[in-house]
Amino acid sequence: MTQKLNTHFYDGKLSNLYKELVSSIPEIDRNKMSLEETKNELINYLKENRDTLRFSPKDYTRCLQMINQLSQISPQNNDTKNNIHVKDLLPIVWYYVKGYDPSGKRLFFEQILEIYNGPCAQGRTTRLLQCVEK
Numbered sequence: 001m002t003q004k005l006n007t008h009f010y011d012g013k014l015s016n017l018y019k020e021l022v023s024s025i026p027e028i029d030r031n032k033m034s035l036e037e038t039k040n041e042l043i044n045y046l047k048e049n050r051d052t053l054r055f056s057p058k059d060y061t062r063c064l065q066m067i068n069q070l071s072q073i074s075p076q077n078n079d080t081k082n083n084i085h086v087k088d089l090l091p092i093v094w095y096y097v098k099g100y101d102p103s104g105k106r107l108f109f110e111q112i113l114e115i116y117n118g119p120c121a122q123g124r125t126t127r128l129l130q131c132v133e134k
Contacts, residue, residue, distance in 0.1 A: 014082040014129055021092055021132060033091035039071040042094060046109065053106055059113055066116045079121040086124055093128045
């Protein structure tokens with residue numbers, strides 16, 4: 001496995017990217033973002049597009065579970081190596097992803113499914129940041 005495929009290769013290297021993403025969003029939009037609203041939008045999108053996303057029933061359920069877990073304030077969502085908390089990151093990533101075409105959104109939800117398989121906070125923030133095309 002090459003180093004860049006290892007989540008922990010990015011430990012301490014993502015905070016500048018995160019800050020850049022935050023600063024590129026107009027302040028008026030940043031002020032409207034909330035974790036709860038983002039969670040609701042993600043769940044609604046998943047439910048409304050269940051057929052087009054083509055997830056198995058098991059993956060669909062896991063994706064819903066993971067969205068709920070990512071929306072909680074917990075140590076598993078606090079990436080101390082990069083100083084990023086998922087509660088702050090998820091609304092920012094969704095801000096970008098919701099403007100993507102359906103295939104881009106599917107990739108985003110596939111990343112959420114991948115997060116289901118790994119409990120570390122660094123993996124969560126790295127996978128979410130991979131979804132932002134800037």
